[in-house]
Amino acid sequence: MLRLKPKQLSFHSLLYDKIPENHILKRIDSVVDFSFINELLKGSYCKEFGRPAKEPEMMCKLLFLQHLYNLSDERVIEEASLNLAYLYFLGLNPEDALPDKSLLSKFRTQRLEESTLDEIITEIVRQCVEKGIIEGGSVSIDTTHIQANTIKKTPERLMKHLGKKIIKTYTEETGKTLEDIPEAPAYKEIEDHKEAKAEMKEYLETVIDKVNENISANEQKTKEAINKAKEILDDPKFINQKGVRSLIDEDARVGYKSKNHNYFGYKTEFAMTTDERIITCVRTANGAYTDGNQTKEMLEQTKKAGIRIDEVYADKAYFRKPILDDIKEINAKAYIPVSESVYRIDESEFTYNKDSDQWQCSQGNITEKRRHFKSKKDKKETYKYYFEINQCKACPIHDKCCKRSSRKILNVGLNTPEFYEISQYQKTEEFKEKYKKRASIEGKNAELKRFHGLYRARGYGLLSVSIQSKLAAIAVNIKRIAAIVSSFFILFFKKPIFSRANLGF
Numbered sequence: 001m002l003r004l005k006p007k008q009l010s011f012h013s014l015l016y017d018k019i020p021e022n023h024i025l026k027r028i029d030s031v032v033d034f035s036f037i038n039e040l041l042k043g044s045y046c047k048e049f050g051r052p053a054k055e056p057e058m059m060c061k062l063l064f065l066q067h068l069y070n071l072s073d074e075r076v077i078e079e080a081s082l083n084l085a086y087l088y089f090l091g092l093n094p095e096d097a098l099p100d101k102s103l104l105s106k107f108r109t110q111r112l113e114e115s116t117l118d119e120i121i122t123e124i125v126r127q128c129v130e131k132g133i134i135e136g137g138s139v140s141i142d143t144t145h146i147q148a149n150t151i152k153k154t155p156e157r158l159m160k161h162l163g164k165k166i167i168k169t170y171t172e173e174t175g176k177t178l179e180d181i182p183e184a185p186a187y188k189e190i191e192d193h194k195e196a197k198a199e200m201k202e203y204l205e206t207v208i209d210k211v212n213e214n215i216s217a218n219e220q221k222t223k224e225a226i227n228k229a230k231e232i233l234d235d236p237k238f239i240n241q242k243g244v245r246s247l248i249d250e251d252a253r254v255g256y257k258s259k260n261h262n263y264f265g266y267k268t269e270f271a272m273t274t275d276e277r278i279i280t281c282v283r284t285a286n287g288a289y290t291d292g293n294q295t296k297e298m299l300e301q302t303k304k305a306g307i308r309i310d311e312v313y314a315d316k317a318y319f320r321k322p323i324l325d326d327i328k329e330i331n332a333k334a335y336i337p338v339s340e341s342v343y344r345i346d347e348s349e350f351t352y353n354k355d356s357d358q359w360q361c362s363q364g365n366i367t368e369k370r371r372h373f374k375s376k377k378d379k380k381e382t383y384k385y386y387f388e389i390n391q392c393k394a395c396p397i398h399d400k401c402c403k404r405s406s407r408k409i410l411n412v413g414l415n416t417p418e419f420y421e422i423s424q425y426q427k428t429e430e431f432k433e434k435y436k437k438r439a440s441i442e443g444k445n446a447e448l449k450r451f452h453g454l455y456r457a458r459g460y461g462l463l464s465v466s467i468q469s470k471l472a473a474i475a476v477n478i479k480r481i482a483a484i485v486s487s488f489f490i491l492f493f494k495k496p497i498f499s500r501a502n503l504g505f
Contacts, residue, residue, distance in 0.1 A: 012094040015084055025089040027482035031131065034061060036123055040116060059099070059107045060120070061090050066104075067468075067475035070453045073101040108467065117470040118281075118301065124477055125280050125305035133484055137310035138274035139302055139332075140441040141318065143291050144448060146284075146465060148252035148265035149457040152245040155238060156187040159200040161247055162229040163207040169225045170211050181210055197239055204229060242288070251462040255287030263287060265457060268469040270444075271298045274313055274437050277444055278480055279473040280305055284466035291317040296326040303330070311335060313438040319343075321415045324422075335435050338426060343419040345412065352420040358385075359410055361401075365391040367410065383417075385410040448472055 019026055034057050041056035065086055066076040080086040081098050092098075128134045153161075167178060185203055190196040208226055215222050237243035244250050245264060256262045267289045272279045280302040283294045295318065303309060309332045314323075319339035327334045345352075349362050359367045367385040374381050392398055392407035402408050425431055449455040452472045457465045 015094050016088045019085050019088055022486055023085050024479060024482040025085045027485050028478045029089055031133070031481055031485055032124055032127055032478065037120065040119060041111060056107075056111070058090050058092070059104065060112075062099075062104055063108060063112075063471050064474055064478060065089065067452055067471045068479060070451065073104050077101050077104065112467065114463070114466055114470070117467065117474070121279065121282065121470065121474060121477070122301060122305045124474065124481075125278060125302075125307065128276075128278060128481060129306040133481060134273055134276050134278060134307060136273055136275035137308040138313065138437065139271050139280065139299070139307070139309050139311070140274045140313040140438055141269065141271045141292075141295060141298065142314065142441045142445060143267045143269040143289075143317075144445045144454065145255065145257060145263050145287070146266040146268055146454060146469070147263060147456045148246065148249050148287075149460055150246045150248045150252070152252075152254060152264035155241060156196050156200040158232070158238075158244065158247065159197075159204045160184050160187070162225075162232065163204045165247075166207055166211055166222065166225045166229060170215065170219065170222045173219050173221050174215075176214070178210060178214065182206060201233065201239070204233065249457075249460040251286055251460075251465075252457075253286035253288040255289070266462070266465045267291075268454065268465075269294060269298070270469075270473060271302050272441060272444055273307065274311070274440055276480070276484065277440050278477050279444070280307060282466075282470045282473045284462065284469045286462065291315075292320060292323050295323045299326065299330060299332075311434075313435070313441070315438070316340075335431065335438065337435070338419060338423045342413070343416065343423065345416060345420060347420075347423065350410065352417055354417060354421055357417065361387065361408065363395050363397060365395060365408070381414050383412050383414060385412065444476065447476055452476060 037057040037060050038055055062076060062080065065071070065080065066073070069076070069079070071079060077098050077100070080090065084094065087094055087096070125134065163184060167181065171177060182203060185196075185199045187196040187200050190199065208229060211222060211226060232238055232244050235243045242254065245254060246252055252265050254262050254264050255267060265287050266284055267287055268282060268284045269289075269291065270279050270283070271281045281298040283298060285293075292314070299309060299312070309330055312327045312332050313335045316337040316339040319336045319342060321342075324334055324336070351360050352358075353360065357370065365387050368388045369386050371384050371386070372381065373384055387408040387410070389407040392402055395401065452475050454469065454472045458468050459465070
């Protein structure tokens with residue numbers, strides 16, 4: 001039951017005068033109005049029946065404190081009961097009781113949804129725009145890696161565990177012991193990795209067949225264990241070590257930071273204002289996620305907060321035609337370095353004239369026509385530019401350049417002419433100077449990991465990690481807002497640049 005009543009300050013609230021005015025939590029409380037959270041979550045409570053519930057605003061603030069100071073459920077309740085600044089931020093009287101740590105966990109898992117956290121992030125950012133804290137129209141996008149809260153295992157080890165789980169479930173459910181079940185192979189003693197995987201797969205399939213012969217329609221738990229094992233085995237990525245690598249966290253995947261450096265876990269992608277460094281949107285996926293797949297959605301959520309997007313900064317992983325088109329669609333300019341994986345022209349050998357749609361080689365020869373081709377095999381579309389045949393025949397490097405034909409044929413992707421123009425602009429001092437602004441997002445990455453626990457997942461599964469990422473983003477946002485407000489107070493001799501009406505006084 002949720003019944004919101006106006007709070008009445010007790011005599012003991014005079015203790016809050018001991019909290020310094022420049023304390024981070026006092027700064028936040030003076031700028032951000034969190035009362036919208038009660039309205040946002042009231043639909044998940046019954047208004048008239050049940051025991052009186054703790055109000056959502058206070059529960060969310062506890063979670064914000066938890067991620068702001070990187071505390072456990074138990075520790076944040078303990079600290080809040082002793083720390084006046086925490087109690088002030090929570091809107092409680094010093095003598096008020098705090099909820100049990102188990103209630104905090106239930107609130108996070110049963111009441112708080114991903115979409116709700118998205119709305120909270122958007123509303124906090126909207127208030128910043130409204131109060132003049134965010135003024136710029138520049139946005140940066142990047143991803144950060146999160147280690148899973150478990151270790152990755154080899155397919156052999158996973159298959160052994162699956163077999164043991166099926167046998168154990170069958171024994172507990174039926175009270176019977178299976179006979180004629182072979183011993184699990186000692187896969188660690190097999191030198192050939194492929195052979196080890198094949199033997200363990202055969203063992204698991206044998207266990208499944210034996211159990212299927214003995215179960216009846218009533219053994220539902222055993223059937224679920226068998227179906228889960230079959231589902232994992234049927235995935236071709238599993239044997240190739242690109243699928244499930246843990247039975248504890250089945251959503252985690254292996255990702256790569258570089259060719260030789262991999263990790264096991266998740267990727268969190270976030271957008272933030274480049275100048276103020278306030279996060280506007282957060283999305284989380286497994287470790288195999290390709291950067292930029294949710295760029296359009298993230299830009300749309302950023303705009304919902306009232307931010308005008310004029311510039312978008314990202315690294316070269318985002319240099320893809322669909323992403324560039326999404327940025328162009330909102331009339332913003334992309335500051336993204338050209339990626340060699342999508343633009344493969346040697347500019348020391350060829351230059352492009354967009355007005356005449358012609359390529360010129362290093363010897364001065366010019367293309368005379370262009371044809372469009374579509375591969376029958378992979379449906380890949382390309383352009384073929386043909387150089388003028390007489391120019392090529394008279395060229396001094398004809399034999400070296402035109403090995404298979406009498407003239408040079410330049411085969412390029414459909415977007416190569418457009419990418420050429422972008423690459424030329426990126427060589428200018430203007431682009432190089434502007435792109436320096438992107439470095440601010442790397443600092444935000446480090447802050448999330450080092451001080452707010454985002455280097456490792458707290459729980460298991462994609463949903464848990466996504467909620468953790470968004471709560472961490474809210475924590476760094478309110479910390480950043482407090483820092484900006486504090487700098488304004490200091491800059492103007494402790495006189496706020498915001499009006500008392502704007503700040504909610």
